[in-house]
Each structure stands twice: as C-alpha cells, then as structure tokens.
Amino acid sequence: MHWFYEDEFLPEEEEKTKKRNWRLIKRLMPYFKKYTKKIIIASALLLSSTLLALLGPILIKHAIDVEIPNKSIQGVIIIALIYLTTQVFILLVRYFQQIEIMTVGEKAIADLKSDIFGQLMDLPLSYFDKNAVGRLISRVESDTETLKYLFSSTGVVLIRNMSLLLGMSVVMIVVNYKLYLLILILLPIFLSCFWWFERCVRPVYLNLRRKVSEINGFIIEAIKGLSIIQSFVCENDFIMNINRLGKEKYDFELKSLSYWYRVWFFVELGEIIGLLLVLGIGGMWALKGMITIGVLYLFLSYITQLFVPLRALSDQINLLERSFASAERVFKVLSTDREEKEEDKKSIESFHHEIRFRNIGHYYDNGKWILKDINFGIKKGERIALVGETGGGKTSIVSLLLKFYIPQEGKIFIDEKCIFDIEKHSLRSKIGFVPQDVILFPGSILENLRLFDGTITKDVVFEAAKRAKIHTRVLNLPNGYDTNIVEQGINLSFGERQLLSYTRALVFDPEILILDEATSSVDPESERLVQQGMKELLKDRTAIIIAHRLTTTRLADRVLVIHHGKLIEQGKHEELLLNRGYYYAMYRLQYLTGVI
Incomplete structure (x- = not known):
C-alpha cells in the first residue's frame, strides 16, 4: 500500500x-x-x-x-x-x-x-x-x-x-x-x-x-x-x-x-x-x-x-x-454515510411464504459481475444448499439477503415485500447467520452466546447449548459459562467453537438461517457432535446452507449450483447426480480426493 x-x-x-x-x-x-x-x-x-x-x-x-x-x-x-x-x-x-x-x-x-x-x-x-x-x-x-x-x-x-x-x-x-x-x-x-x-x-x-x-x-x-x-x-x-x-x-x-x-x-x-x-x-x-x-x-x-x-x-x-x-x-x-436511510422503511413482523431472488445482478467496486441473472425461490420451511467453486458468488447471495450490499440489478422479496423497503434491523432480526469462520469476542462464553444482550436469560442460553450438544462441555470448563474467551477462542477446540456458533444461533432462534459450513477438519467425536448440532440447528427452520462438503447437501431439500455467478443447476442431491452435470463432476472430484 x-x-x-x-x-x-x-x-x-x-x-x-x-x-x-x-x-x-x-x-x-x-x-x-x-x-x-x-x-x-x-x-x-x-x-x-x-x-x-x-x-x-x-x-x-x-x-x-x-x-x-x-x-x-x-x-x-x-x-x-x-x-x-x-x-x-x-x-x-x-x-x-x-x-x-x-x-x-x-x-x-x-x-x-x-x-x-x-x-x-x-x-x-x-x-x-x-x-x-x-x-x-x-x-x-x-x-x-x-x-x-x-x-x-x-x-x-x-x-x-x-x-x-x-x-x-x-x-x-x-x-x-x-x-x-x-x-x-x-x-x-x-x-x-x-x-x-x-x-x-x-x-x-x-x-x-x-x-x-x-x-x-x-x-x-x-x-x-x-x-x-x-x-x-x-x-x-x-x-x-x-x-x-x-x-x-x-x-x-x-x-x-x-x-x-x-x-x-x-x-x-x-x-x-x-x-x-x-x-x-x-x-x-x-x-x-x-x-x-x-x-x-x-x-x-x-x-x-x-x-x-x-x-x-x-x-x-x-x-x-x-x-x-x-x-x-x-x-x-x-461524516461517512451510513447504510441507506431507514426512516421510511417498513418493518417485517414474520416470514410466512417465500423468499424470492428476481433477476439479481451484482458487482463490487471493480465492476466485474459477481452475480448475473440469479432467479430462485425458497419456500418457508425449505432448506437449500448453495454449492460451487470458491469465488463463484455463494457468499454474495447471502450478503445481499442480509442487506450488507445492495445489488445493481434485480430485487429480493420476502412474502412479496422487497427487502430494500424493509428496515434493516427488522429484516436481520428474522435471520440468523452462522459464518464459516467462527467469530468469538472478548468476554465470557455466556456473553458470547447472547452477544451481550442482558435481556436474554441464562435459562434460554442453557437450553440452546443442550440442543447443540455443548452444554456439558461448557460446564466442564474451569469457570463454566463464565470462562473468558481468549483471542478468538484459542483456549477452545475447533469443534467447541463451532458448536458455540450453532448455540448462538439457537439462542436467537431465527425464522431464517444462513449457515456457511466450516471447512476445517476435526476429530471423529467432535465431527459427530458438530453434525448433530447442525441437524438440531436446521430442524423446522428455513435455511440456506453454503456447503463446502457435498455430503452436507443431503441435509438440504434442494441444491443450487452457482458457477461463475450464474445458477446453472438445481434439484435434489440424487437428481443432480443422475443428471451427470457440473454437480456430478464436483461430487466425483471430492470423492476421488477423499474429501467426502
């Protein structure tokens, strides 16, 4: 620089x-x-x-x-x-x-x-x-x-x-x-x-x-x-x-x-x-x-x-x-302008029917299109998986849904309400986001799970931790839920950090979940607990999963394949394998390299 x-x-x-x-x-x-x-x-x-x-x-x-x-x-x-x-x-x-x-x-x-x-x-x-x-x-x-x-x-x-x-x-x-x-x-x-x-x-x-x-x-x-x-x-x-x-x-x-x-x-x-x-x-x-x-x-x-x-x-x-x-x-x-003016935006009480992406096109400052002509819908209660090569546009899709960015083309609707007309805090309160890299903040485990929101009771946190299969592990730590997080959680194993990330989402109990699957490997026991925690997190919830292991797509009702910013295939895991298209080639490559 x-x-x-x-x-x-x-x-x-x-x-x-x-x-x-x-x-x-x-x-x-x-x-x-x-x-x-x-x-x-x-x-x-x-x-x-x-x-x-x-x-x-x-x-x-x-x-x-x-x-x-x-x-x-x-x-x-x-x-x-x-x-x-x-x-x-x-x-x-x-x-x-x-x-x-x-x-x-x-x-x-x-x-x-x-x-x-x-x-x-x-x-x-x-x-x-x-x-x-x-x-x-x-x-x-x-x-x-x-x-x-x-x-x-x-x-x-x-x-x-x-x-x-x-x-x-x-x-x-x-x-x-x-x-x-x-x-x-x-x-x-x-x-x-x-x-x-x-x-x-x-x-x-x-x-x-x-x-x-x-x-x-x-x-x-x-x-x-x-x-x-x-x-x-x-x-x-x-x-x-x-x-x-x-x-x-x-x-x-x-x-x-x-x-x-x-x-x-x-x-x-x-x-x-x-x-x-x-x-x-x-x-x-x-x-x-x-x-x-x-x-x-x-x-x-x-x-x-x-x-x-x-x-x-x-x-x-x-x-x-x-x-x-x-x-x-x-x-x-x-003096820097904040996000768009929110005074005239509407709130959203609940999500009832469908999320729909219509003709979405988006690029960042370099002018190179990251997404182009993206069209798909997600029914309430449906779980979809986004798959594709790194840099293909999967993360950009969920970033647009969260209104982190505004697309240059097209609109996104929730129950026929354009999200650009919905107040951002109202919209984001309905969505839970579990990032690929676990984000933990300085403070205790309890405060990290409720993000310093004192209105959330300990009982709510404990119940969410039990569902995510991490409650017993936290209690076994020297200070239990009062254990302080050190440097993004280096005093915890990767599996424990991942389960805490799931627990945080369960604490806030969102109607819509965005889950960016972690790519790091863990030991078999931790992998089993992480998979159990993920299934509990997805239960009875509308979800968008950014899947890096194609075995994870089996948890989804439908798979969307994003390639070079375009939606090129969609369907169930088994259907896409039978079609022998791009998804099949990705699955076969992961199988041969031992990722699956």
Whole structure:
C-alpha cells in the first residue's frame, strides 16, 4: 500500500486550512457543551491561579524598593508570609482545576469514542472493504486520545499562557512602559515564526498519523497471519517491510521535529535578547536613578516568565497541529454515510411464504459481475444448499439477503415485500447467520452466546447449548459459562467453537438461517457432535446452507449450483447426480480426493 501526499500547502489551501480548523472546533464543541458548569469552574480556577502567579515578582519588588531600604524586618517577614501563602494557594487552586478539567476531558472523549464506535457499527460492509482495521483502531483510540489532550492539556496551557502574557504585559506597562516597549519589538519575530511553523507542519502531521495507521494495520494483519508467515519462512521479509514503514514514519517525525526545533531556537534566542535589552538598558536607567532596582528585578523576573509561555506556546502549536490532524480523521469517519436511510422503511413482523431472488445482478467496486441473472425461490420451511467453486458468488447471495450490499440489478422479496423497503434491523432480526469462520469476542462464553444482550436469560442460553450438544462441555470448563474467551477462542477446540456458533444461533432462534459450513477438519467425536448440532440447528427452520462438503447437501431439500455467478443447476442431491452435470463432476472430484 502506498500513500501520496503533498508536503506543503498550496497558497490557496491556507485559507481552507483556517476554515477547516474552525469547523473542526465547532464539531468538537457539542461534546463539551454538556459539561459547561464544570468548564466554567475550571476556567475560573485557571484564571485565578494565573493572576495570582503575577503577585510573586510584585511582592519581591516591594520588598527590594521599600522594606529593605527602610530596614523593616517586620515588613520583609510579612512579604515573605504573603508570598508563601500565595504560592500554596496557587498550588491548591491548580490541583482542583486539573481535577475538573481532566474529568471533563475524559467524559467528553468517552462520548466521542462511543459515537465513533456506534458509527462503525452502522456503516455498510463496503466501507470496511476499503479501510484497514489498524487505521480504524487508530481513529477510535489514539486519535481520540490526542483530542482529549487538546482540551485537558493543550487548551489549558494556551489559556493560562495567554492570560499570563496579558497580565504581565499590563503590569509592565503600568510599572514602566518604556522598558516594556523594548521587549515588544520582539513580538513580530515570534508571530512570524509561529505562523511559518503552523503552515509547514500541518501536512507533515497528517502524513505522520496516516503512516502510524498503516503500521498498526500491517502489524495486526501480520500477527493474525503469523502461521502463514512462519510456514513460508518469510519472517525476515516482513521484518524488512515493517522496517521500511518505520523508516518512512521516522522521516516524517524528523521533518516535524526539525520545524519544531527551529521555532524553539528562535524562542530561546528571543529570551536571551530580551534579557540583554532589559539588563543592559534597564541597568543603565537604574544606575541613573530613572528606575529602581525593584523595577529592574520585576522586569528580569517577568522576562524569564514571559518566555516560558512563549516556549510552551511553540510546544502547544506542535500538539495543536497533531490534534487538528486527528480531529480531521475522526470526523471524516463520523461524516461517512451510513447504510441507506431507514426512516421510511417498513418493518417485517414474520416470514410466512417465500423468499424470492428476481433477476439479481451484482458487482463490487471493480465492476466485474459477481452475480448475473440469479432467479430462485425458497419456500418457508425449505432448506437449500448453495454449492460451487470458491469465488463463484455463494457468499454474495447471502450478503445481499442480509442487506450488507445492495445489488445493481434485480430485487429480493420476502412474502412479496422487497427487502430494500424493509428496515434493516427488522429484516436481520428474522435471520440468523452462522459464518464459516467462527467469530468469538472478548468476554465470557455466556456473553458470547447472547452477544451481550442482558435481556436474554441464562435459562434460554442453557437450553440452546443442550440442543447443540455443548452444554456439558461448557460446564466442564474451569469457570463454566463464565470462562473468558481468549483471542478468538484459542483456549477452545475447533469443534467447541463451532458448536458455540450453532448455540448462538439457537439462542436467537431465527425464522431464517444462513449457515456457511466450516471447512476445517476435526476429530471423529467432535465431527459427530458438530453434525448433530447442525441437524438440531436446521430442524423446522428455513435455511440456506453454503456447503463446502457435498455430503452436507443431503441435509438440504434442494441444491443450487452457482458457477461463475450464474445458477446453472438445481434439484435434489440424487437428481443432480443422475443428471451427470457440473454437480456430478464436483461430487466425483471430492470423492476421488477423499474429501467426502
């Protein structure tokens, strides 16, 4: 996978970037609006601590100019006590302010994560065909965490520093505006540096975060396919590839750091120049009696404090650009169109007569027809088996029935109601899906069987497990139904995972069942239990079986043979064998190779 990016904005993009930043801020605001009270309290505490921080140099100036010349020990002690009390009070205020602001940040970002996850749950499967898992994990987790620090850290630092800059400027103007003007001449230089940094670093951060997502995705897929990598002895090749990706990420990191250190250099240089101006010119004025030593101290103290927020400001611009890059990607996910509008769709109460596929034609993004002129019906209570070569279109047929995709041609009806006019949740609640690869989630066996639906009682789960012949095996596990699933069920045998998949379908008791038969081999005892579980699952149910072993077709009332996206044969297992057509050839091939 390769990415192509521009390293610098075109001039006309600059205005677009500013507008985009404001747009992103406006989209973030609703997540914080509900915590307005806490934000007001935190802001008041923040401003209080910031303004109180200005008192320190003022108190020391008073001691130098008044109390010490007057040799007032009592005055010096009072100033020292006020200074100590002020600093302790500032620490306490900042403590409570941080608690309030972190609480808001955690809650707001939790809401944002919930919205992103909900959005991902409702996006069409075609979206996940185009977006890698690692990239989506970055959106849900790392990008939202970056936004949390935008509010709880970056935002706080920016407000505190801007308040501090404003407060110190006011005090210095009041004390001696001429000395302040010497410092002010440095301001245009800093503004130019910050503007240049913001302009250059934003596209670099976008590229950097995308590269991180690409690396995450590669690592996830590599770990999932580790058995393939090791069996083909390709470990070194994958290591070289991750090193290449890491080098590309390093290049972006280095470029962003080079920009950041340039700004840092100018801030440090500005502090040195500022101190030289105040110490040199201010020192001469002090010797001439134009200003007091206390005033000189106050300015020198404020100069060092003044450049702390400026230095921090360069840091925060660095983080700010990362945050805007994260926000842009997060809201891109949230702005993705969900599945078709469901407001005007009808619900379906029950399935009574027939499912019918009429003139179905379908292709994916490449434009190559996967299905063409598919026509068949399934009576209520009938079990059909779909057979054919891999990639022939069997899975696409059931995906269309589940409304995972919408075909380019034709319609699918349930009791003469077009499923495209039926609300998707209403439709899918009538259909149970048992995939070829057993899908288990982090959590207990009980929660996996009822898919975290607390309204389903344990008794319902236990009864379904008994019917699927897995109840006793689960009870024999160390924690029974409370046993936690590890990494897609690696702590269970394949046969046990398959039976749990059947049990899940029985728990939800669908009217229509889609069963994609597993291809993995198991030991004879587990195979016997799996076959018993499958028969129990199919009992008194309308079913579509994607059969990989042609012996399974004997469980079906009718077999449909799909070849190159077309329905070329259909009939009972025995009839198709007598016809000696494509099905017969497939059956004979499996017989000769020992699959049957």
